[in-house]
Amino acid sequence: MADAAGSAAPGASAARDAVTRPPRYVEAVARALHDELAADDDVVVIGVDVGAAGGAYGATRGLYERFGPERVLDTPIAEAGVLGAAVGAAMAGLRPVVEIMYMDFLTVCLDPIVNQAAKLPYMTAGGVAMPIVFRTQTGGGRSSGAQHSQSLEAMLAHVPGLKVFLPGDARDAYDLLRAAVRDDGPVVVVENRRLYNRRADDFDRRAPLPPGRARVVRAGSAATVVAWGRMVDEVGRALDGDERLASAGVELIDLRTLVPLDLDTVAASVLKTGRALIVHEAVADFGPGAELAARIDERLRFDVEGPIRRLGARRAPVPYSPALEAEVLPGAPRIAEAIRALLES
Amino acid sequence: MSAPRAEDVVAMARIRAFERQVSRAFKDGRIPGFVHVSIGQEAVAAGVCGALERRDMITTTHRGHGHCLAKGADAGAMMAELFGRADGTCGGKGGSMHIADTSVGVLGANGIVGAGLPLAVGAALAARLRGSGAVAVAFAGEGTVHGGSFHEALGLAALWEVPVLFVIENNRFAEFTDSDAIWRGAPLLERARGYGLAAAERIDGNDVAVVRAAAVEAVAALRAGGGPRLLEAMTYRHHGHYEGDPAAYRDEAETAAWLERDPLEIARRALAADGRADVVDAALAAAEAEMDAAVAAALAAPEPALASALEHVDG
Numbered sequence: 097m098a099d100a101a102g103s104a105a106p107g108a109s110a111a112r113d114a115v116t117r118p119p120r121y122v123e124a125v126a127r128a129l130h131d132e133l134a135a136d137d138d139v140v141v142i143g144v145d146v147g148a149a150g151g152a153y154g155a156t157r158g159l160y161e162r163f164g165p166e167r168v169l170d171t172p173i174a175e176a177g178v179l180g181a182a183v184g185a186a187m188a189g190l191r192p193v194v195e196i197m198y199m200d201f202l203t204v205c206l207d208p209i210v211n212q213a214a215k216l217p218y219m220t221a222g223g224v225a226m227p228i229v230f231r232t233q234t235g236g237g238r239s240s241g242a243q244h245s246q247s248l249e250a251m252l253a254h255v256p257g258l259k260v261f262l263p264g265d266a267r268d269a270y271d272l273l274r275a276a277v278r279d280d281g282p283v284v285v286v287e288n289r290r291l292y293n294r295r296a297d298d299f300d301r302r303a304p305l306p307p308g309r310a311r312v313v314r315a316g317s318a319a320t321v322v323a324w325g326r327m328v329d330e331v332g333r334a335l336d337g338d339e340r341l342a343s344a345g346v347e348l349i350d351l352r353t354l355v356p357l358d359l360d361t362v363a364a365s366v367l368k369t370g371r372a373l374i375v376h377e378a379v380a381d382f383g384p385g386a387e388l389a390a391r392i393d394e395r396l397r398f399d400v401e402g403p404i405r406r407l408g409a410r411r412a413p414v415p416y417s418p419a420l421e422a423e424v425l426p427g428a429p430r431i432a433e434a435i436r437a438l439l440e441s
Numbered sequence: 442m443s444a445p446r447a448e449d450v451v452a453m454a455r456i457r458a459f460e461r462q463v464s465r466a467f468k469d470g471r472i473p474g475f476v477h478v479s480i481g482q483e484a485v486a487a488g489v490c491g492a493l494e495r496r497d498m499i500t501t502t503h504r505g506h507g508h509c510l511a512k513g514a515d516a517g518a519m520m521a522e523l524f525g526r527a528d529g530t531c532g533g534k535g536g537s538m539h540i541a542d543t544s545v546g547v548l549g550a551n552g553i554v555g556a557g558l559p560l561a562v563g564a565a566l567a568a569r570l571r572g573s574g575a576v577a578v579a580f581a582g583e584g585t586v587h588g589g590s591f592h593e594a595l596g597l598a599a600l601w602e603v604p605v606l607f608v609i610e611n612n613r614f615a616e617f618t619d620s621d622a623i624w625r626g627a628p629l630l631e632r633a634r635g636y637g638l639a640a641a642e643r644i645d646g647n648d649v650a651v652v653r654a655a656a657v658e659a660v661a662a663l664r665a666g667g668g669p670r671l672l673e674a675m676t677y678r679h680h681g682h683y684e685g686d687p688a689a690y691r692d693e694a695e696t697a698a699w700l701e702r703d704p705l706e707i708a709r710r711a712l713a714a715d716g717r718a719d720v721v722d723a724a725l726a727a728a729e730a731e732m733d734a735a736v737a738a739a740l741a742a743p744e745p746a747l748a749s750a751l752e753h754v755d756g
Contacts, residue, residue: 281756
C-alpha cells in the first residue's frame, strides 16, 4: 500500500496515516490496482492522466512510478479509440483496466463498451475472452454541472454482458475492483468521487464480499431501504439525523453490484419488513429503482404491505447552482421524508 | 508483371468460390440476415494474409469472409455459421458480420464501421507488451477513414509504436456513395503520414503478387520494431454493398474496366506468361468442390440448441 498511494502522498503525516489508519476510498482504489499489477504481468492500467499525473483524483497515484509507462499507459483524450484498443488488448491476452474519467464521458465511447466488449464473447460463443475493467466515477452535489455529474448505471445494467459494480465505501472499492480485474468478462466499476476521502473504519475487520452479494449495513425489521454508492451513506445520514427514524428499525442494504444482482438478500429483508424503498442518485424515471421494484413485486406480491417506493434524482440534467442541484438530487432531507412515508404506509 | 504464388491463387479461388456459394444461398433464402461478399477484392485478403503467420492477428469488417478464410478460418465452420447452425464458427450466434476464430488469429469481423481499427491497435499493444512477436492487421474500407475511430486508432498506434498494419481496401464505394464525391482535403496517404505512421503506400489491390510483396515488406518492418504502417489497396467490389443491392449508383463503363482487372484474371494472365495458366482453373475447380461440400455440410448441420441462446452472455 505504501508503494501505491502512501509514498506519493504529500507530507510526512499523510505517509504516517497510510500505515496507521485504514485507507481512504481513493487509496483503496490505488491499492487494488497496485496489488493486481503486482500479481499479474498481464494487468495494465490505461487512461487519460492515469500515469505520470496519478489520476485526476489520485486513484492511480504511485502506480506509474512503481510499474512504469508500459504497465500504466497515459493516453490522449480519445476515449473511443482508447477503449477500443483496450478491448483489442483484452482479446489478445492482456487484462486492461481502462479509466473513463467521468461517467458522463461514457457516452463518447459507448461502442467499445456496448457493441464490442459486451457482445463479442456472446457473438463468438465464448471464442474470445473479455477480461476488461472500465473504471469510472460519478458524484453529483458539487456543482460539477450536467456533463460531469450524471449517474448512468441503469443504461449499463440494461446491456446484456456487462457487469456493474458500485462500491459504496473503501472496503468495497478495494474488493470489488480486485474482483473486477479477476473477472473474465467486461465489468464497469462506478466509483463515487464524493466518497474518495472517506475511510472505512472497519476496513481491516470486514471480510471481503464477492460481487453479487448485497451487504446489510444496518439491521431492522420495520422497513427495508436499498441503496448503493454514495446513497448508502446518505440514507445513513437521513436515519441518524432524526431520532425517531434512527430507532424505527430500518434495515439498510448496500446492493454493491447491480449486475450480478443479489435479489435474495433484498427479498429476505422485504419479506421480513413488508416495506421497501429504493434510493439512488440516478434519475428515477426508467431508473434502476423501477427494475428493482418490479423484481421485488414479482417475487413478493402478497407479502408487501404498501407500494414499493423509489427515490431518485428528479427528471432534469444535474444543474450547476448549489441550490438547484440540491433540489434535483436526493439528499438526506428528502430521503428522511420518503422513509417516514414508507413507515406510515 | 510478376507471377503470383500458387498458394495465393488458391487462397483467392477459395474466397471466390466461398462468396459465390454464399451469394447463391442468400438469393435462395437459405442464409438469413445481411450478407456482404468480397468478390473482386480477393487479392487483398490473399496477399496480406499470405504474409502473416498463424500467431498474427487480424480484425476485419462486415465484408470479412475473405480475410477470415485467408487467415486460416475453416471454410466449413464459416459456412455453417452463415447458415446459423450449431457447427458454425460461433455456434450460430455471430453470423456473417461477426465471424471470429481466435485460434487462427481472427479477432473478428465487425458490424460497426471502424470498430476493428482500435481493436487491432490494442491487439498489437498486447503483442508488444507480452513480447509474443506477433503483429496485427486491421482491414477496413475507405468509407471508414472519415470516422473518429480511424483517426484515434492511427494516433494511438503511432504513439504506442505498436506492430499494426492498417489495410484500407479502397473499393470505390462507401455503401452506396462514390467515395471520391465525399472527399475534401489531403489524400489518405498524407493524412496517415500526418499521424506519424512509419509508412503509407497505395498499391494495386487487384494484383495479388503486388499485394503480397507490399505486405511482406510491411510485416517484416513491423517485426523489426519499425512502427505502424498503412497500405491503401485499390480494388473494386463486383457485387453491390449487400447481396440484393442493385448497385444502380455505379458507372457501367467503370465497372466494365474493373471487371477486366478481376484479380483472378490478372493472376491468370501473369501465370500464362510463364505457361502456367492452368493453375487458376485448377484452383477454382478445387475450390468449387470444397465449397460445394461446405454448403452440403452446413445444410446437414444441426440447428443450435435453444438453450445456447442464453449461454456466453456473461463472458
